[in-house]
Amino acid sequence: MTEASPLRALNRDVSLGLADDAVRGISPLALAIHRFLLWLRSPRPYLMIVGFTLFIGFWYLAVEVWKLPRFSEMPGPTEVVREWFSRNPTYGLSVFTPEYYLHIWVSTRRVAIAFFLATAIGVPLGLFLGWSERFKQYVFPVFELLRPVPPLAWVPLAIVMFKGSETPIIFLTFLASFYATALNTMLGVESIDVSYTRAASCLGATRWQVFRHVIVPGAMPFIFTGLQISVGVAWFSLVAGEMVSGQYGLGYVINTSYTMVRYPTIVIGMITLGIVGYVTSAAVRFVGDHLMQWRTRELALGGDR
Amino acid sequence: MSAQPATARSYSAVPAQPLRKGGVRIADVVKVYGTSEAGILAVDHCTFDVPPGEITVVVGPSGCGKTTLLNAIAGFHSISSGNIYLDDELLCGPRKLKAQPGPDRIVVFQNGALFPWKTNIENVTFGPIMQGLLSRAEAYEKARDMMADAGLRGIEHNYPGEMSSGVRRRVEIVRALMNDPKILLLDEPYRALDSLTKSVMHEALLEVFYKNRVTIFFITHDLEEAIFLGHRVVIMTTRPCRPKKILDIDIPHPRDYSVLTTKRFREFMDETAAAVHEEALKAFAAGEKER
Structure with a gap:
């Protein structure tokens, strides 16, 4: 019908220009x-x-x-470095003592448990808060009232509520993470352009399919922003918790070193916290990039959106 | 294609013949936003037909309520009174003010609504897979064929964000056509494109139309675009929106861009420009009053 149309030639060109193998095979x-x-x-x-x-x-x-x-x-940097890398540390903690790794392991484990709990509860809660106006009306006011309460204010109740020293610390660590994750997830859902949900329902998707294929992936960039904040604040409140109770952990190291006048060890604890915190945050970012290749590629290769 | 004389018809003239596939009849539709006392009248007793198998273009100033009409047909918004029929079947009316969205009426959105988290082919196969009409393998095969047909070979596994906006619109139209819709509803789809891309897109759309003969309901504020594409052009008044002038464009299809320089095209432009300009002025004046 329109064989003479110049468009045919144009149509063919599109594929050539954009189907670059280098673009497609990127991992x-x-x-x-x-x-x-x-x-x-x-x-x-x-x-x-x-x-x-x-x-x-x-x-x-x-x-x-x-x-x-x-x-x-x-303590000065030479003193700290000497102590940190000493085979026979004056104050008993260096990269050659097993306790050092035990403290790191205990803290990391607490953060990991709290972070996974916060994610497992916070992401679904945030998704439903953003998805259902009615659900939000029930839950959000309570959420907003509890959110400004700092984790430290929860310390007495946490100790009363949970037995032992481990669970209260994990609970405190969980709290701040949970708020960050839930709130960002909710904002993520609310940020989704209504055209996407409309397009999905036009194409015959049920409400549940819209949730699964539009709401969840659409909120993903915000969710991962939330998770990065969440890991950060987890370390934040972990140290607060460990300073109050517990027998191991980097916060505990810092606090006891203070009372026992082991000043270089305080700085070792602080630097270690910085490094471990950075690594966990980078790990979350890496997982995010992996799960959101569409976004990584869009940003890396510059779509004109 | 009937080459009717290009006379403006009164909007109340409802043709008597029964509608075929994809015809939409908008009958006395009113839409008020807000309460009936303190509301804004967006659509005012609007009546016209979208003939099946043709391109109907609705032209009106921005914010005149033409998108409201499209949303009512698509089932995103309710109407306040009146009836809308698709092939003599009631979509929405007094008893059911909001139509159910469905794959027989697919919207192509102003800013594009390809899911950026799905690859192009995942987008194109979304409809049939969600509805359970085709298996994944069948859907992919059909999608590959349709994309190749539309000159979109080789970008199946790219993400929309990696494509130019022109290509994205074309993928979106293929995504719609995968569902064999009765009517395509295009809401100023080329608004954000530069004029060069736009002219390519117009011819691409016409090519799609000649191949599929799907009814097209196209909204724009660009008169030239309207006359170039449409079998029928409905010029709307500024808010509240109502047809001011309905034209049947007798320039024969298939059309290409050489049409723009013909005498007939210019005549249509001259005939309608005054009407459109008048409404634009009214819209502008109304805007000033609101401020």
């Missing part, structure tokens, strides 16, 4: 390597090194060279 690992190489070639790693050098240099000068008044009691 998360390849992307990670690609990003790392880009990062190495950018000025960022070198600026980062400069930043660290300045920070540690100031610490060194302030404590060990200038001996500034506020810093007189503080």
